[in-house]
Amino acid sequence: PVEVQGEPGNEALQDPPQDASEHAEDRQGGARRNFFWELTAVLAGAIVSVVPMLVGLYTFLLTPFRKKQLPLNYETGTGEGAGANEYFVAPLDAIPVDGMPRRFEIVADRVDGWNFIPHRPIGAIFLSRQQDDGTSPQVVAFHATCPHAGCTVAFSVDSDAFLCPCHNSSFSKDGEKMDLAGRSNPSPRGLDKLQVNQEKLASDGEVWVEYVNYYTGRKEMKPKA
């Protein structure tokens, strides 16, 4: 066989050297890997910088609409047929007809700045139910805050009275100031009685209470703004 070398036009007939083709494949593989890593870096950068911006924009733009969609009682404490600052506390059937005060939490959904906080306890009251008078259920509500300096009272079955643990004030089941033996009573007034919505009580069998916080340390009940 005649070996033809160096003649123009015969290059296509020759096989490329094996190490040269491997080198070319390595370069192509390296280029693909570089492209892959660059693409990954670009995507990661986009996620880190763009996603928080979109979330912030979404929150900023939609919060006013979300607030409008909330039922009224979520924002103002009112519900259909209920007055301002009235909160649903319990079904009437949940309160035994024995005149014994029982503690209930006032729970409400709140919008605080950008945050929606569902089912948040905002205070406590005592409810007691007497025998119905034949016309409507008899439910009485008292604020659980001691009017002296704001501690929370508890009802003592043994003493048959509300007792404050801070400075020994005591109150009867009717919320009146009383002097238990061995206890002084620095409270300037009786427990703060809260308004129960009689209409909701009679028609829906639900206890709705106008929950108002009053200033402590005063003889008169002055609502806080």
Ligand code: FES
């Ligand atoms: S806070 Fe209740 S007695 Fe002082």
